[in-house]
Amino acid sequence: MNTTPIKVGSLLITLLIGFNLNAQYIISGSVYDESGTPQIGANVYLKGTYIGATTGLDGRFHLNSKSNEKATLVVSYIGFESYEQEVMPGKSDSIRIKLLLQTDQLEEVVISAGTFEAGDKKRAVVLNAIDVATTANSDGDIYSALSSFPGTQKQGETGKIIVRGGDSHETNTYIDGMLVSSPYVSSMPDLPARGRFSPFMFNGIMFSTGGYSAEYGQALSSVLELKTPGLFDETVTSVSLMNVGAGLSHTNRNPRSAYSIEGFYSNLAPFFFLAQHDLDWIKVPESYSGNMSHRAKIGKTGMIKTNANYSWSNSSLNYPSNMYEFDKVELTNNNLFAASTYNTELSDKWILKTGVAYNANTDQTDVNSISLDDKITTLHARLGLNNYTSKNITLKMGSELYMLDHNFNFRDTELVEEHNMGINSLLLSAYFEGDIKLTRRFAMRFGGRGEYSDLTNTCKVAPRASMAYKVDKFSQFSVATGIYYQQARPEYLRYNGSLKFERAEHYIFNYQYQHNKRTFRTEIYHKNYNDLVTYTPGEFAEYEKLANHGQGYARGVDLFWRDNKTLKFTDYWISYSYIDTKRKYKDYPIAATPDFVSGHNLTLVYKRWINKITSQVSLSYSYSSGRPYDNPNKSDFMSELTRANHDISGNFSYITNIFGYFTVLHISVSNLLGLEKIYSYRYTENPDSPGTFQSTPLISGTRRTIIIGLFISIN
Amino acid sequence: MRTFYFLLIALFFSINIGAQQNFEEAMQKGLSDMENIQSLEDFVEIANFFERVSVAEPNEWLPAYYSAYVNVILAFKTQDMEEKKAYLGKAEVLIDKAMETNEKESEIHTLKGMYYQAYIGLDPMNYGQLYSGKAAACFNDALEYNPDNPRPIYLQAISVMHTPEQYGGGKQRACPMFNQASEMFTHFKPEKPFYPQWGADQCEQYLQSCTETAQK
Structure with missing residues (x-):
């Protein structure tokens, strides 16, 4: 083949002309919104090229393309869904484009029955760490702060929260999805416990009082999910000095990893010196605790979070002999919680969530000549996958493994007697759930969870469903229902390993209004309980004739109003719950309202920021109606009610600086008026000569208490 | 051919x-x-x-x-x-x-910090708590990737300037930072063409207001 230079030249010229003298192909049109109003400032361009323009005053655009090939026209404009269309430059008529309003998450329906969520930046914050610390009657304890929300109450003598008539162990606590099997510090009989973890470890709190998703199992009543931050924000050293102890922590941040270490020593001697109390301490509670956290980014989207917490505590107390069969109790606790989670995007459609948690708790109690060793070790592992293939459907699936090892040792040095008991159980579960958004206003969630126990060789399937309908921009209705199973407590299982799961059904109806930093929320619920553990108090063993013959119900109304808007620098909320519940369980001869339930609970919380003195003041009032108790002098079981309890608490946080370092001075006073709170009555074991059992009221060991703390951040 | x-x-x-x-x-x-x-x-x-x-x-x-x-x-x-x-x-x-x-570009982290600052500006009472730590973290990362970048220091100085003295803010603390940023701006050379260069003039203005108050 012989190509002459002339031919090549002409080819080249054609090519060059083709490039340079190409005709201009025009694409023009205008951009409107759904109502037909022209949109000014929209970005209109041909995908993958530099050709584009911004719409003018009348919403019009005009593009010049040098090619008449088919192209993709893109319109992007803030507040609207991005728009794409195929065009033939020069051949199409003027294009009329209608943009759809972007569905703001705030305006879109969210399944919310049973759930309080906080920390999500796009939604109204219901509760965060600072809220917990500054809620007057919380004393900086997460569970106490939660008791100022509807559906919950705090059992004064144990310090634990009760959710909608469920026993305190029916609430599960998770940290980043990993189960914490001993969420409270161990406490002496009839003295309140606190949550083991400081609220400042967390940047989000999800609290569900019922109807929760299939992701969660082994909790009959409630789920508390605490979320830790990713990479810590700052490199900082903090010092805390309180009348309950002192601590030091250091956090270090790098762009792709971070760690924090913390040590705390607690001694309640100064606290009891300031408090009004009737406790006869032999050794005031003392504890050491250490905390370590590590964060690392893996690849583009992966993150490994590791948290480890160890604590040791000890205390010893003399109990009044007119109320208790024992006089001296000493308690030593050792607890280790360690968890690691790894979450990553596998692709833009799949998210992987995995984790392992280990929790070992030992309570050693010495009561007179008796020594008890109670050891619970749990291992929890989870593997979950979330799929986001379609914009309107989210699928969640996964499986969990839960191992429990419980060992109980009883020794009586006087009678030279020793018993050793234990159980070992393995639970396997799997869940699958789909969130379906049918329209912008209507969403549904269907799921199920299978749970298998190797100890009892039982397998149960728990279906869950919920629906939500958004009435307008600010309000929505939701309903939720589901079946929930929970393994019997280790203290029962060690006597009878064949106990079945306890079972609850939830039915919840919810209405919520949120607008302009104001929230109104109401829930009506009904729950049925079945297969609850029953027993008779044994002569030799603690529990005899253990079986799943119990049942019961709980129903009620919760009301909640929070207003962050009306009064300047002021946040207040009102929470009211009414509950009607009865159970035949434990050793109850008939169905009765359990002794930890009070029918009416009202809490008012008021917080105000005073700029002039850079301080926040918080006050709270709470009322709980009388709790049932059993009077052995009466023939009817649980037929009497204690009187109602009132509490007024306050706290004050002053923000300042010491040597230029950010400092908070915090003073919190519980039970300002020093009112006596009666929780129940304790009766003598045997009647006296006229045949009556003598009673002593079980009152709070402390009345007015004061916590003072100084927190300094050095960075 | x-x-x-x-x-x-x-x-x-x-x-x-x-x-x-x-x-x-x-x-x-x-x-x-x-x-x-x-x-x-x-x-x-x-x-x-x-x-x-x-x-x-x-x-x-x-x-x-x-x-x-x-x-x-x-x-x-x-x-x-x-x-x-x-x-x-x-x-x-x-x-x-x-x-x-x-991921390792200091300027992008700086801009992310500025984005958080803007969010805080919308509603300091609410977003301040949520985002001030995040903004600080971004500037921290920006300096980690390029210690000579004056912009994170300059933006942080603005934050300090607008923070009340009680919380560790105020002019007294901000001005030395503007000074440091200004010093860094004079030595700053963008790595490649079109790389960000903004901030020097505004920083000078802040610095001027610092010296004015000092003279008063």
Whole structure:
């Protein structure tokens, strides 16, 4: 083949002309919104090229393309869904484009029955760490702060929260999805416990009082999910000095990893010196605790979070002999919680969530000549996958493994007697759930969870469903229902390993209004309980004739109003719950309202920021109606009610600086008026000569208490 | 025949060079337009322009960066709360996109910090608590990746300036930071053409107000 230079030249010229003298192909049109109003400032361009323009005053655009090939026209404009269309430059008529309003998450329906969520930046914050610390009657304890929300109450003598008539162990606590099997510090009989973890470890709190998703199992009543931050924000050293102890922590941040270490020593001697109390301490509670956290980014989207917490505590107390069969109790606790989670995007459609948690708790109690060793070790592992293939459907699936090892040792040095008991159980579960958004206003969630126990060789399937309908921009209705199973407590299982799961059904109806930093929320619920553990108090063993013959119900109304808007620098909320519940369980001869339930609970919380003195003041009032108790002098079981309890608490946080370092001075006073709170009555074991059992009221060991703390951040 | 191939190759290269030239021309045009902004509409047009370039050049971080930067400025300039949030929402998407391909670029982390500052400005009572730590973390990371970048120091100084003295803020603490930033601006050389250079003039203005109060 012989190509002459002339031919090549002409080819080249054609090519060059083709490039340079190409005709201009025009694409023009205008951009409107759904109502037909022209949109000014929209970005209109041909995908993958530099050709584009911004719409003018009348919403019009005009593009010049040098090619008449088919192209993709893109319109992007803030507040609207991005728009794409195929065009033939020069051949199409003027294009009329209608943009759809972007569905703001705030305006879109969210399944919310049973759930309080906080920390999500796009939604109204219901509760965060600072809220917990500054809620007057919380004393900086997460569970106490939660008791100022509807559906919950705090059992004064144990310090634990009760959710909608469920026993305190029916609430599960998770940290980043990993189960914490001993969420409270161990406490002496009839003295309140606190949550083991400081609220400042967390940047989000999800609290569900019922109807929760299939992701969660082994909790009959409630789920508390605490979320830790990713990479810590700052490199900082903090010092805390309180009348309950002192601590030091250091956090270090790098762009792709971070760690924090913390040590705390607690001694309640100064606290009891300031408090009004009737406790006869032999050794005031003392504890050491250490905390370590590590964060690392893996690849583009992966993150490994590791948290480890160890604590040791000890205390010893003399109990009044007119109320208790024992006089001296000493308690030593050792607890280790360690968890690691790894979450990553596998692709833009799949998210992987995995984790392992280990929790070992030992309570050693010495009561007179008796020594008890109670050891619970749990291992929890989870593997979950979330799929986001379609914009309107989210699928969640996964499986969990839960191992429990419980060992109980009883020794009586006087009678030279020793018993050793234990159980070992393995639970396997799997869940699958789909969130379906049918329209912008209507969403549904269907799921199920299978749970298998190797100890009892039982397998149960728990279906869950919920629906939500958004009435307008600010309000929505939701309903939720589901079946929930929970393994019997280790203290029962060690006597009878064949106990079945306890079972609850939830039915919840919810209405919520949120607008302009104001929230109104109401829930009506009904729950049925079945297969609850029953027993008779044994002569030799603690529990005899253990079986799943119990049942019961709980129903009620919760009301909640929070207003962050009306009064300047002021946040207040009102929470009211009414509950009607009865159970035949434990050793109850008939169905009765359990002794930890009070029918009416009202809490008012008021917080105000005073700029002039850079301080926040918080006050709270709470009322709980009388709790049932059993009077052995009466023939009817649980037929009497204690009187109602009132509490007024306050706290004050002053923000300042010491040597230029950010400092908070915090003073919190519980039970300002020093009112006596009666929780129940304790009766003598045997009647006296006229045949009556003598009673002593079980009152709070402390009345007015004061916590003072100084927190300094050095960075 | 040889000539033919040679010409074809030359042609091929010229097209390629053309693409590179296009990008450079576009950046040049965008940046010079940015200096001649008259109105809010001009800001919108520039943000749109850089966004278009960022879509056409997915491997370059600068167009997304500048589009995000202008969106943050728009959030400061507009009055309507919803509009401000919308501009910031757009900026966030663009910043994350830029970050995806250039995680170690100090300037992108700086801009993310500025984005958080803008969010705090919307409602300091609520967002202050949520985002002030995050903004600080971004500036921290920005300095980690480039200790000579004056912008994170300058932006942090602005935060300190607007923080009341009781919380460790105030002029007394901010002015030495402006001074440090200003010093760094004089030595700062952008790594490559079109790399960010903004902030020096505004920093000088802040510094001036510092010396004025000192004289009083």
